[in-house]
Amino acid sequence: MKKTILINSGRTSPFLNTRKDLINNIDKEKYNVIVTGSEYGYEKELEKMNVRFIKTNVFRTSLNPFKDILLLLSYYNIIKKNNVDIVHSYTIKPNIFGTLAAKLAGVSNIYPTLNGIGYVFTENTFKARKLRYLIKFLYKRVFKSSKKVIFQNIDDANEFINLKIIPSEKAIVVNGSGINLEKFPYKENSLVPSFILVTRLLKSKGVMEFLKAAEIIKHKYPEIKFSLVGPLDPNPNGIKINDINSYVEKGIVDYLGKRNDISNVLHKHSVFVLPSFYREGVPHSILEAMSSGKVIITTDSPGCRETVIDGKNGFLIPVKDENKLAEKMEWLINNNSILPKMGLESYKYAKNKFEVNTVNESIYNTMEL
Numbered sequence: 001m002k003k004t005i006l007i008n009s010g011r012t013s014p015f016l017n018t019r020k021d022l023i024n025n026i027d028k029e030k031y032n033v034i035v036t037g038s039e040y041g042y043e044k045e046l047e048k049m050n051v052r053f054i055k056t057n058v059f060r061t062s063l064n065p066f067k068d069i070l071l072l073l074s075y076y077n078i079i080k081k082n083n084v085d086i087v088h089s090y091t092i093k094p095n096i097f098g099t100l101a102a103k104l105a106g107v108s109n110i111y112p113t114l115n116g117i118g119y120v121f122t123e124n125t126f127k128a129r130k131l132r133y134l135i136k137f138l139y140k141r142v143f144k145s146s147k148k149v150i151f152q153n154i155d156d157a158n159e160f161i162n163l164k165i166i167p168s169e170k171a172i173v174v175n176g177s178g179i180n181l182e183k184f185p186y187k188e189n190s191l192v193p194s195f196i197l198v199t200r201l202l203k204s205k206g207v208m209e210f211l212k213a214a215e216i217i218k219h220k221y222p223e224i225k226f227s228l229v230g231p232l233d234p235n236p237n238g239i240k241i242n243d244i245n246s247y248v249e250k251g252i253v254d255y256l257g258k259r260n261d262i263s264n265v266l267h268k269h270s271v272f273v274l275p276s277f278y279r280e281g282v283p284h285s286i287l288e289a290m291s292s293g294k295v296i297i298t299t300d301s302p303g304c305r306e307t308v309i310d311g312k313n314g315f316l317i318p319v320k321d322e323n324k325l326a327e328k329m330e331w332l333i334n335n336n337s338i339l340p341k342m343g344l345e346s347y348k349y350a351k352n353k354f355e356v357n358t359v360n361e362s363i364y365n366t367m368e369l
Contacts, residue, residue: 003085004032008094012037018177075101103145113150115281119237140165152281155302176282178359184291189343193333194225196269201239206275212322231258266292274298277319290350293343313345
C-alpha cells in the first residue's frame with residue numbers, strides 16, 4: 001500500500017523553482033505526493049509529475065493569530081483527510097504550523113527544513129527582536145515532535161543546537177537545495193568584466209551595498225556594466241523602487257525587474273555578486289551562477305561562505321562593506337584574463353558539492369524514502 005507524503009511550502013513559485021527535482025524524483029509507485037502552497041497556477045505542472053496541489057493561505061508577513069490558527073487547521077484537515085504518513089515542510093510558518101498539525105494528527109515522521117533563518121535573526125529592530133523571541137519559542141516547542149530537522153549550513157544547525165532549540169542528534173545538514181546543472185548549463189566565461197545581482201529586493205540581501213559599490217566603480221570605469229534582477233518584496237526589510245530608480249537614473253545600474261530567463265541573463269555577465277547579510281541557507285541564486293560558470297563575490301557569512309573557495313572561484317568579503325566589494329570588483333576588472341578560469345572553478349565546485357540529485361538523495365535518506 002502506498003504511503004502519502006505531504007510537502008508544505010509558503011509561496012509556490014520559489015518553492016518549485018528550487019524543489020522541482022526533489023518532488024519529481026520521489027518514487028510515485030511507492031508514494032502519493034501532495035504539495036501545499038499559497039499560489040495557484042502550478043496545478044498542471046505538478047499534475048504532470050503525478051503530484052496533487054492544495055492551496056493554503058500562508059500569510060508570510062502577517063502577525064494575525066487568527067490567520068495562523070486557520071492555517072494550522074487547514075494543515076490538520078489535509079493530514080487527516082488524506083491519511084498522511086510523512087510531513088516535510090519549508091519556511092517559517094509551514095515549519096511551525098505544519099509540524100504542530102502533524103503532531104496533533106498523530107504523524108510521527110516529521111521533517112521540517114530551514115533554508116536559512118532569515119532577516120529576523122539578523123535585524124536588531126524592536127519588531128525583529130520580538131519576532132526572534134517568538135519564533136525561537138515556537139520552534140523549540142514544535143520541533144520536539146520532529147524526527148529530524150534539516151539545515152542547509154552548519155552555522156544554522158549549530159545555532160539551533162546552542163540555543164537548545166533541538167538536540168544535536170536531530171540536526172541534519174545538506175548542501176543547500178542543490179542545483180540542476182542541465183537547467184543552468186556551463187558556458188566559458190567572458191573576458192569582459194560585468195556584474196550582476198539576482199535577488200529579492202531586500203536590504204539584508206546587500207542590494208544597497210551592491211549599488212554603492214557599483215557607483216564607486218562607475219566613477220573610475222564608466223564602461224563597466226552592472227545589472228540588478230529581482231522582484232520587489234513586501235517584507236519590512238524590502239527596498240523601495242525609488243531607491244533603485246535613483247541609481248538607474250544616474251546610469252549606475254540597469255534594473256531588469258523580475259525575469260524568467262535567468263540562465264540567459266547570467267550568461268550576459270561574468271561576475272555574480274550577492275553581498276548578503278540575510279541568514280541564508282545556501283543561496284540558490286549563487287548556485288545558478290556557479291553552474292553557469294560565473295565568478296562569485298559574496299559575504300563571509302552563514303550560507304554564502306559555503307559557495308566560495310576564496311581566491312579560487314571568487315571572493316569572500318565582510319558584510320555591509322561596499323568599499324571591500326568595490327575593491328574586489330576592481331581587482332577583477334584589472335585582472336580580467338582570470339575570469340574564464342575562476343568561472344570554470346565555480347562550475348566544478350557546483351558539480352562536486354551541490355549537484356541536485358546528490359543533495360536530494362541525502363534528503364530522501366533522511367526521510368527514509
